Amino acid sequence: MIYLLAVVIGGLYSAGFYMMARRSLLKLVIGLALLSHATNLLIFTVSGVSRGRPPLIPDGQALAGGVSDPLPQALILTALVISFGILAFALALVLRTNESVGTDDLDEMRTTEQ
């Protein structure tokens, strides 16, 4: 499974990088989203993925072995929420830029003056 996940991560990164290198602002944002998905999966995978049980302690009992690692999950949870914030902000920027500059072509936005 680790090999499949590695390939999936590579594919997501490739797609993300490719989209970020486009001249369209919207594609850039989509690339950013793909990149954050890729990174979340990367953290999840490299911290030792297992088909273990969720890290929940059953009521009244001690936790037996074989649970998934909770630490990367906590990190990714934070990252998920933050990347949503970034996506929302980036979309707002795209909208606003499109409205003021009249283009979403990055090559045409080379100066800070209008």
Next chain:
Amino acid sequence: MIHAAVLSGFVLAVFAPAIQRRWPKAGSWMLSLLPFGLAVLFASHIGEEPVRESTAWIPALGADLAFRLDGLGLVFALIISAVGAFVLIYAGGYLKGHRHLGRIQCFLLLFMASMLGVVLADNLVALFVFWELTSVTSYLLIGFDHEREKSRAAALQALLVTGFGGVAMLAGALLLQQITGTLSIEGVLGQGETIRAHALYVPALLLILLGAFTKSAQFPFHFWLPNAMEAPTPVSAYLHSATMVKAGIYLMARLSPALGGTDWWFGLLVTGGAVTMLAGAVLAFGKSDLKQILAYSTVSALGMLTFVLGIGGEAGARAAVVLLIAHSLYKGALFMAAGAVDHEAGTRMIEDLGGLRGAMPVTAAAALGAAVSMAGLPPLFGFIAKELFYEAAEVHPVLLACAVATGILTVGAAGLVAIRPFFGRAVQTLKHAHEAPSSLWLGPAALAAGGIVFGLFSGTAAGGLVAGAASSVAGIPVTAELGLLHGINLTLLLSAFTAVAGVALYASADRIRPLLRPVVGSLAWGPAGWYDALLASMMRFATFQTRLLQNGLLPHYLRVTLGMAILLIGVALVRGTGPPQKNLLTDVRLHEAVVGILILAGAFSSVRATSRLAAITSLGVVALGLAMTFVLFGAPDLAMTQFLVETLTVILLVLVIYKLPAYTQKSSDRTRLRDAIVSVIAGSLFTVLVLGVTSMQLAPEISDYYIENSEKLAHGRNIVNVILVDFRGLDTLGEITVLSIAAVGVYALLKLRPHKEEPS
């Protein structure tokens, strides 16, 4: 005591502008009390045993703020403080009423304190710090008249040349530390034999000499010194004749017991010194600007000092110290006199000056007294210096010939600066010349008088001082029985010959000097031209590099960044990772494979999509695939969050989708292919990275701690939640803050509009 002496200058410098503002007339005289006091303090140490003081500064590096006052340091400290006092007074008169007089006094005091630090420091790191401080203050002083482009360029040039040397010197000092295991100069000097026998001796020597040669304007680094004449005259008199340019000489003199006496030392110093003293003397004689003549004759004198230090031994050490003192006295005086002439007559070109002795008798007398010392005529101190100089050069006829040639040219240059402006036919000058105020003639007169006193009573006045310093330079006790008369010997005959030939040279100056023009041009501008070419090519390279890396196109930045990452990570990966961990999950179940392929398909289709809706839908597929993965591998909290976030994203996108820019293809096929290749390589790199990283042992004890204590300490059974809101609660607070800022940002971007501009 020494700490206070060095640091007091820094303290007073801070208050100098305020003092100068409060007492515009008397300020400079008041400020000069500190250097006078320091001079008296240092003078009281003549003939005493060396004193050492040390304070821990950066103990981890072995860098202490250690000072040591011995014979050599004492001579320098006396010159620095005594000349400094007169220069402060002189600057007060020279720049009377200038709105930045307080600033230059501040810089001069800062410089004085730094320079005292250089010559008294007993730690190589401390020495380097003070050394660089002198470069920085020199930059400020040369560029004092910062509204003129030429003075800014000269300041930068001096800073770059001496700064380059300073770095070389630091490297050399660190090599010395490698060899000796100590940063203390006293400690280094004690291990001379170890150093000279060590394999790193030659690199260390070359680096340190690079520092010394640039600072002391030795050929081919001499060009910055004449350009530094852009500085106001008090600065030239202080930094560029009496003190700063001698820092390199100090360094060589200080380290000569450890580094000297080898063939490398002799060859480098004697050759460098001889070329510098001859070139400087020729150039000085060929120039017309008083300050330029003095600058080149300073270059020449610095060459003589390097030359005698290279010869070394008792004779070399004695000659170096006496030359040093004599030169500081006469050259400081001559610079100040030249400044006074400029100030009163309005020009420094010797062709436009003449017969000023009637109008400016005191300045004329001071200049003449100093020039006689420069020419090396009895009974002045310069005569003794020249006798010792010739005596040291007697080791080889060729060296002696170089020394005598320099001596003859120096006599000619001395005539140009002291006889031309003041004697002969009176010339109508730009301004109506009259005697300079006392602040302008006090310095030159006092220094010239010093030359006379030291000459007439050399045994008593200078003997102890010179013996102490020469002993430090030679590393063995040296006696100095100075006197004007040594009986009739070779040096006396050569002195007589020098004087006669020099006077003849001066007499025929008007015929010889035009012949020197082409030589002067090529000698003066050769190395300076290299400097300009080097600077220009560096700027061109910087422009080219900026255009290449920072062209303002975002995709381009991404390509460059990815390219570098591929290169660096790729190299590291190729060089090898450890063996894979044993308990890796390698088997694939069907449903897992389906999810994986779904994610990949989603990613691919979001790239290939031709409409906004298709792209966003594909992105959704990727996100849901991820959520499925989280479910399959024991992370239900993540899956839930991912579903939630994805739902919100969809709502967000649906709200704005038709306000978004249309989906168009902008790049050419070629660009897209190139980007695709770069992206796939970078992506594959991550695939390899994943496999490489999983072979590393992470720190399991952190997770174990959380699993262990989740219920015990935080009374929570969902460990992920406990980590988020309890163990790492502050991180979550930060996360919430980021989200709120993003929300405010979104609101501001969408709702707030700049006011329509009012027609004005």
